[in-house]
Amino acid sequence: MPEAPAIRLTLPQHAFKALLQRGVGIAGGAGATVRKFLEDVLGIDATYVEERLQTVFLDGQPVDDLDRAVVKPGAVLALSGAMPGLAGATMRRGGYYARMREGITHEEHDPAVGVHDDGIVVVKLFNRPLADLAESLAQRPLLARQGTVEGLESGAGEGGWVRLAVTLA
Amino acid sequence: MDTILRIDVGAEGGPKAVPTPVGDYAGMGGRGLTSAIIATEVPADAHPLGPENKLVIAPGLLSGTAASMSGRLSVGCKSPLTGGIKEANSGGQAAQLLARLGYAAIVLEGGRKDDDLYVVRISKNGVTITADESLRRATNYQLMDRFLGEYEKKGAMISIGPAGEMGYANSTVSITDVEGRPTRHAGRGGVGAVMGSKGIKAIIVDAEGAKVRAPANPEAFKAASKAWVDGLSKHPVTGEGLPAYGTNVLTNVINEAGALPTRNFATGQFEGASKISGETQAELEVSRGGSATHGCHRGCTIKCSGTFVDKDGKFVTKQPEYETVWAHGANCGIDDLDVIAELDRLDDDYGLDTIEMGATIAVAMEAGVAKFGDGKAAIELLHEVGEGTPLGRILGSGAATTARVFGLEHAPCVKGQAMPAYDPRAVKGIGVTYATSPMGADHTAGYAVATNILKVGGDVDPLKAEGQAALSKNLQIATAAVDATGMCLFVAFAVLDQPETFQALVDLLNAYYGWDLDADGVAAYGSKILAFERDFNARAGFTKADDRLPRYFKREPLAPHNVTFDVSDAELDSVFD
Numbered sequence: 231m232p233e234a235p236a237i238r239l240t241l242p243q244h245a246f247k248a249l250l251q252r253g254v255g256i257a258g259g260a261g262a263t264v265r266k267f268l269e270d271v272l273g274i275d276a277t278y279v280e281e282r283l284q285t286v287f288l289d290g291q292p293v294d295d296l297d298r299a300v301v302k303p304g305a306v307l308a309l310s311g312a313m314p315g316l317a318g319a320t321m322r323r324g325g326y327y328a329r330m331r332e333g334i335t336h337e338e339h340d341p342a343v344g345v346h347d348d349g350i351v352v353v354k355l356f357n358r359p360l361a362d363l364a365e366s367l368a369q370r371p372l373l374a375r376q377g378t379v380e381g382l383e384s385g386a387g388e389g390g391w392v393r394l395a396v397t398l399a
Numbered sequence: 400m401d402t403i404l405r406i407d408v409g410a411e412g413g414p415k416a417v418p419t420p421v422g423d424y425a426g427m428g429g430r431g432l433t434s435a436i437i438a439t440e441v442p443a444d445a446h447p448l449g450p451e452n453k454l455v456i457a458p459g460l461l462s463g464t465a466a467s468m469s470g471r472l473s474v475g476c477k478s479p480l481t482g483g484i485k486e487a488n489s490g491g492q493a494a495q496l497l498a499r500l501g502y503a504a505i506v507l508e509g510g511r512k513d514d515d516l517y518v519v520r521i522s523k524n525g526v527t528i529t530a531d532e533s534l535r536r537a538t539n540y541q542l543m544d545r546f547l548g549e550y551e552k553k554g555a556m557i558s559i560g561p562a563g564e565m566g567y568a569n570s571t572v573s574i575t576d577v578e579g580r581p582t583r584h585a586g587r588g589g590v591g592a593v594m595g596s597k598g599i600k601a602i603i604v605d606a607e608g609a610k611v612r613a614p615a616n617p618e619a620f621k622a623a624s625k626a627w628v629d630g631l632s633k634h635p636v637t638g639e640g641l642p643a644y645g646t647n648v649l650t651n652v653i654n655e656a657g658a659l660p661t662r663n664f665a666t667g668q669f670e671g672a673s674k675i676s677g678e679t680q681a682e683l684e685v686s687r688g689g690s691a692t693h694g695c696h697r698g699c700t701i702k703c704s705g706t707f708v709d710k711d712g713k714f715v716t717k718q719p720e721y722e723t724v725w726a727h728g729a730n731c732g733i734d735d736l737d738v739i740a741e742l743d744r745l746d747d748d749y750g751l752d753t754i755e756m757g758a759t760i761a762v763a764m765e766a767g768v769a770k771f772g773d774g775k776a777a778i779e780l781l782h783e784v785g786e787g788t789p790l791g792r793i794l795g796s797g798a799a800t801t802a803r804v805f806g807l808e809h810a811p812c813v814k815g816q817a818m819p820a821y822d823p824r825a826v827k828g829i830g831v832t833y834a835t836s837p838m839g840a841d842h843t844a845g846y847a848v849a850t851n852i853l854k855v856g857g858d859v860d861p862l863k864a865e866g867q868a869a870l871s872k873n874l875q876i877a878t879a880a881v882d883a884t885g886m887c888l889f890v891a892f893a894v895l896d897q898p899e900t901f902q903a904l905v906d907l908l909n910a911y912y913g914w915d916l917d918a919d920g921v922a923a924y925g926s927k928i929l930a931f932e933r934d935f936n937a938r939a940g941f942t943k944a945d946d947r948l949p950r951y952f953k954r955e956p957l958a959p960h961n962v963t964f965d966v967s968d969a970e971l972d973s974v975f976d
Contacts, residue, residue: 244682251651251673287655290668290959308655312634314641314703314892316842317649317821320828321656330828333962334657356651357644360678 236371236393239381243398247364248379253306253352255373255391260303260349264288265296267307267351274363283359285310285321291336294324298338303349311358350391368396400428400458400503400612404526406519408597409450409509414517416526421503426912429459430486431883431928432504433475437484438931440508443938447479447589448566448596450510456497456557456572456602457505459885463498463612464620466907467628469885470494470696472574472585477939479589480568480755480797481814481839484935486882487590488843490695490704491574491583492555494885496606497521511598516564520549522605534600536561538748538785539573539581542601550603551579558601560750563591565787567795568815569755570595573747576695576704582717583695586752587841588816589797615913623906630900631700634893641703641889642692646721647677649820654729657959658825660818661729662771663761664811666958667822671734675724680736681705688712701889707740716744719753722842725820726757731764731777738774742781749785751795756781758798758817766805811952814839814945823948824957824964831966835946835974836875837932843888844875875974880925884908933975943972 241249259271264286268274274283279296286293287308293299301307313321320330328335350373355363372394376386386392401421408414421427427435433455445451454476461469472494478485497505500523515530534542539560550556555575562570570591571584614620640648650672653659657667673679681691689708694701695717705718719727719739727733727742746753760777763769768790769776783791793804798817802810811818816839823830829842836844881888886904894901901918909916916924936945952964 244686247682248673248679251676251678285652287652290655290657292656308651310652310655311640312892313649313652314646314889315649316832316891317653317658317826317829319892320826321652327828331656331658331826333827333965334825334960354651354655356655356676357640357648357678361643 236395237382238395238397239379240397240399241379243364245379246368246396246398247360249374250355250360250364250367252378253354254367254394255350256353257350257371257373258348259345260301260305260351262301262345263297264293264299264301264307266345267301268296272353273366278362282311282362283309284312284323285318286323288336291334292321292323292328292331293336294328295338296323299336300338300340301351302340303351306352306354308354308356309359310356350389365398368398372396400463400498400501401425402501402503404502404505404521406505406507406528406599407509408507408511408599413515413530414519414528414598416519416528424503427883428462428503429457429471429473429883429885430475430488430879431924432457433473433486434484434928434931434935436504436506437475437477438935441477443935445477447477447482448592452477452593452596454507454590454593454597455504457503458494458498460883461907461911462494462885463496464614464911465611465698466624467631467698467700468887468890470698471882471885471887472497473882474572474585474590476590476593478839479566479592481588481816483814483839483939483941484837484932485588485590486838487572487585487587488882488888489572489574489583489585490699490887491576492696493557493574493604495696495698496553496555496604496609498885499606499609499612500604505602507594507597507599509597511596515598516600517598519599519602520605521602523608531600536564537600539750540748543575543579543581546601546603547579550575550605553607554603554605556581556601556603559591559594560748561785561787562750562795563595564600565792565795566592566595567751567784567792568592568800569752569759569795569797571750571752573750576717577697580717582747584747584750584752586754588839591750614911616910619910620907623903623910626899626903627907628700630897630903631890631893634897634900641701644677644681645691645703645705645718647680647719647724649721650676650724650729651678653821656825657957658822659725659729660811660820660822662732663730663765663809664818664822667825668959669729669732669734672729674734675728675736675739677721680718680724683736684708684718691718693718699887701887703889709737715740716747719743722820723753723757726754727760727777730757730761732771733774733777734772735774738778741778745778745781745785749781751781751784754819755797755817756784758811759794759801762798762801762807762810763794763805765809766801766807768805808951810949812840813948814941816840822957824952824962825960827964827966830948830952830964831971831974832875834948834971837929837936844878875929878925879928880921883924883928929975946971946974
């Protein structure tokens with residue numbers, strides 16, 4: 231965990247959700263599989279992970295197998311519900327049309343080696359997961375990039391991260 | 400729907416409407432009917448704005464019934480933009496009403512004898528056609544102000560703006576929505592110019608006294624309808640995602656995938672994506688007193704549209720779609736929803752295809768006509784198009800022409816039509832459809848309708864790179880079939896996931912018409928439509944050489960994944976083998 235001063239912010243829902251779309255940092259948990267990160271680190275219900283997180287990106291690459299893809303330090307994990315249209319079907323986790331995105335699909339070459347306490351994972355929430363999980367995410371310690379939300383214009387520590395404690399207005 | 404209303408615009412004494420039996424076209428609807436008529440009756444070497452071309456306006460097979468989601472209208476012709484066959488598809492009220500009045504199609508045909516502009520009025524009492532010079536260069540919203548009193552209760556208006564009058568290759572045919580606003584458009588391929596070439600400015604449809612179409616087997620139809628609506632409601636896309644956020648729900652996801660074409664397809668991610676996302680847009684609309692959940696036609700249960708209002712709560716435009724937000728947003732480097740909404744309003748008002756217009760402005764920005772990200776300049780360019788200045792006329796001819804005029808290689812077009820909001824280097828399967836669809840670069844031509852159920856072309860491993868061709872073919876066939884029914888294509892996801900919902904669609908058709916269709920029958924219908932279209936294009940001079948993406952998509956890698964389009968020409972050629 232980088233040395234970073236903590237800033238307490240009271241944010242309206244829409245401002246916090248705007249931040250979540252751009253991404254917040256989660257300290258700890260890197261090295262786990264995506265499923266374990268979601269369930270054990272973020273505390274998302276297993277049924278919700280399986281049934282609602284139908285589109286998952288790791289470093290911009292669609293993930294098909296949550297138990298094989300590994301969240302490494304510095305990774306960007308984006309969570310979405312099922313998306314409309316052919317493009318949405320194409321991006322879908324394990325979807326029938328996955329091969330239409332051949333070339334950008336996540337392929338895991340390094341197996342999970344266990345969870346680290348160091349390292350930051352950026353988590354982005356979109357659409358339905360944004361609506362469903364924003365409140366629970368607001369209740370945990372977060373990191374945000376300086377300048378990504380009003381009130382965070384200064385105070386960045388290592389890597390430009392600011393430790394954030396959010397109260398939703 | 401046993402009547403085709405043929406309007407001969409070159410008749411002695413002025414345009415003349417003659418109702419004719421559907422005849423050999425019986426059993427066809429929507430895109431099936433438009434493509435059959437164009438392929439059969441229009442010489443493939445006709446000039447798109449000449450007297451031999453026709454404009455066919457057709458509701459779908461289930462339009463006008465009580466089936467939910469059946470309000471789509473197909474508009475077909477030989478395209479001024481591509482030179483090939485075209486079906487442009489739109490929501491709005493007109494499909495339901497035309498079908499209830501008994502019309503399988505309206506066909507505008509012949510060559511106008513003068514420069515007059517006409518208004519066609521269709522009701523249960525018949526058809527009248529009157530000249531009205533006062534409508535010259537009227538915008539679609541001005542036409543609404545003029546005619547709303549005639550159609551707001553039980554009617555709709557089909558019209559062209561100044562763009563269609565000026566013969567622009569990216570002009571649209573507008574169809575009014577539930578509130579009577581000209582917000583829905585048969586957008587792609589310049590169909591508005593063909594309507595303009597026939598001298599028809601507006602068609603006012605008054606369905607007072609027309610009844611909902613009655614099925615052959617009412618009990619079976621009712622049961623199928625219930626299953627249909629249940630399936631759509633319970634699915635997380637059709638029942639939750641689309642109603643809450645609209646199609647613009649895709650911006651964040653496609654951007655994350657690195658497939659969001661940015662600054663004229665230069666990269667696949669836009670740093671301002673979250674500012675113009677569906678989530679942000681819905682929040683803004685609702686906070687200002689607009690709506691993020693709205694249907695474009697009565698009977699829509701998905702309600703993917705909405706209303707965008709300004710900071711004072713005044714209506715600006717319908718909720719901009721994903722394609723519009725992309726075309727006028729990321730593709731032009733613009734991250735301001737108010738600017739994008741203003742551009743959308745202008746597109747609707749002048750009668751312009753938002754996809755082609757946004758792609759064209761982006762090309763113009765790359766050419767230095769304006770800077771990427773300059774929203775004010777984009778709005779000024781759109782006004783030039785609407786007003787018909789020399790620069791406006793260039794831009795109104797589409798992205799390919801604009802690139803040619805300004806000496807650019809980067810024209811992201813196939814068969815002359817600009818690509819929509821998915822970069823084909825990142826989503827290669829969609830690139831195959833862009834390349835091979837008879838429509839030109841088209842994102843709706845290859846939608847999914849439970850092809851694992853249809854099994855057209857057999858089962859293929861979804862994770863293998865090979866087989867993109869077979870998949871694209873399956874999807875194009877399935878999409879053509881859906882486009883013939885009048886169903887909104889957004890039913891596809893629920894139908895894909897839920898076999899019982901696909902079966903409900905087949906059951907609706909069978910119960911309404913007394914048919915005995917199965918999945919193979921649906922696939923055969925889709926194949927027949929594609930065969931019409933490919934045959935027409937071949938006679939119009941298209942060859943395999945036209946089923947290609949621009950070469951630079953093979954050469955220039957797309958960030959962030961650094962991918963190129965590497966599907967071979969042989970595989971592209973195999974799509975329809």
